[in-house]
Amino acid sequence: MTDVAREVGVTAKTVSRVLNDDGPVAVETRERVMAAVRKLGYQPNLMARNMRVGARDAAVGLIIPEMGNPFFGTVAGGVESAVRARGLTLIVGSSSETAELEQSLIATFLARRVSALMIVPSAAGDHRHLRTERVAGLPIVFLDRPAVGLRADSVVSANREGARAGVAHLVAYGHRRIGFVGDQPATLYTRRERFLGYRDALGRAGLPFDRALVETGHDQEAAAHATLRLLELADPPTALFAANNLASMGAVLALSRAGRRDVALVGFDDLPLAEVLDPPLTVVAQDPAGMGAVAAQLVLARLDGDRSRARRSLVPTRLLPRGSGELPPPPR
């Protein structure tokens, strides 16, 4: 900036005025400044500006467990377009689902003076330490899973209700033995909630809960094996409920490999090619982009001074019957 000023023969302050449309500047001066700016390829230094005006950085930090997972990618996309509409930049980090990385990312973001934090917490995390920041008025919103040890805004899917609806759907088609394929640590919020929904649905239908019908795998292949184990039971399930996208893919994979087109399946979270599968996959669809957008709106409201109590936003799910969930149980 000083360079530009020297080039034009004015003070830095005048250049600043031109660039920020602050105070009065003679038309001719303005033009000469702009010319110099272009000539020198000057870029204002946001860091210095922020420091001077004591403002936080016009960026929000988002922490997700994994960028590769389309679910989180889409969430991030939803957040990004919403915050960008307000001139904010998005900074993303992925925690690889570990509390340590999450911690260090939070520290980095705080050191960068982001305007807000959005976090999809890792399974093992604890967010007590963020209390100071929250009190200081930094908007913090948790996504997909609520905070642990901290009263803060969160935006989550209607996991329990959705899972209940999905399982009830299978029950309605006559299934009485319904397997549950989960992945991730069983302590994970979403896993727990969906499992509760599963049990709710069984309970409401007067069906017994059988521990043997619950299997877990931490990735697609593991979920496939989990599914296989269920199919090989002496008294196997006639229908399956897969608790997330990886579990669904694993289940689809296992059923396909085993050549079993007679087992009903409902997955939680939609898949891109669900409708061309054989049979087309019935899912309880989430709205990841919507979740991101809702969370971003919350953040923006907080930035605008909304100081109301922390709230939890439930993003509804939608049952999309496509075929796999409408297969009847085999006649006995």
Add this chain to the structure above:
Amino acid sequence: MTDVAREVGVTAKTVSRVLNDDGPVAVETRERVMAAVRKLGYQPNLMARNMRVGARDAAVGLIIPEMGNPFFGTVAGGVESAVRARGLTLIVGSSSETAELEQSLIATFLARRVSALMIVPSAAGDHRHLRTERVAGLPIVFLDRPAVGLRADSVVSANREGARAGVAHLVAYGHRRIGFVGDQPATLYTRRERFLGYRDALGRAGLPFDRALVETGHDQEAAAHATLRLLELADPPTALFAANNLASMGAVLALSRAGRRDVALVGFDDLPLAEVLDPPLTVVAQDPAGMGAVAAQLVLARLDGDRSRARRSLVPTRLLPRGSGELPPPPR
């Protein structure tokens, strides 16, 4: 920091020394400082630090067309883990495939003094204006598509070779009329390259090129319609080559809807559930995470002072025969 200093009864400089493990500090002082840091929840201000030391921000900016697209999401993931391993933070923005947004994101990133820029250029972009920054030594790497009007590093898939191999694969199975389903503007680099690969393969096999066999759609549904148009030709193709993931999904969709299991299909870019499709989808797989990682390595090398000429890195593709690409043409 001043607060911490006051609390302990020392100067800010001493606190700085403790925090940066700079110069000698008495053990007792160090402990008292650390205690005060914890007590006050002090977070160093990275912006001020960067400004003082005149360093660029320890962040690299990445611009992708769309966060929701798993291809770019995975690329971003590859970049992120590589740069984080070096203590750098990733800032992401999406350009929605428009030159304007791309421009404004670049400006924002430059104003933030990122250490490096990584760009998946939008179709219409022009990067001449980045010449100044490149000369100034800012590492700039283009991903998936090369820069326009600028000599800069780029990392791209072996599009032409991959497409050629995919189409040659179909030829090897006896196909003589092979349709091309592309999406995006036909001017897009990847689209062009893959199309050239397609023509190469035809030429090498001595097959005529038929303009009627080339169709385009800009998203999944459009690609499905494009596919349908091909199938309805008087002299329809017996095999299809889909030039990217959306085109593949569209083609799969269309074939499935039309109940056509006799048309061979090879897609460019792998899909999550490719192997459970019916028939399982043969693809020319790209390595998005690998691309991101390679690009990040390039950036890191540049940051380490590598001043060699701009280079273009080709990331190889891999043909994964799964069934759909090995269907023979119907006997005539």
Add this chain to the structure above:
DNA sequence: TTGACATATGTCAACGTTGACATCAGCCGT
């Protein structure tokens, strides 16, 4: 002509941090 006022620009300090250099106390060897 005066002074009140608007316009155009300049001066200075400060944001939080850290390099360069200064200060001071204690200890060593001679």
Add this chain to the structure above:
DNA sequence: ACGGCTGATGTCAACGTTGACATATGTCAA
């Protein structure tokens, strides 16, 4: 006892920018 060294801390200025306030020039009404 003295110079020199080491360790521990302090002082000051500067990074690039902008708020607060000052200055200079011109315009216009009384």
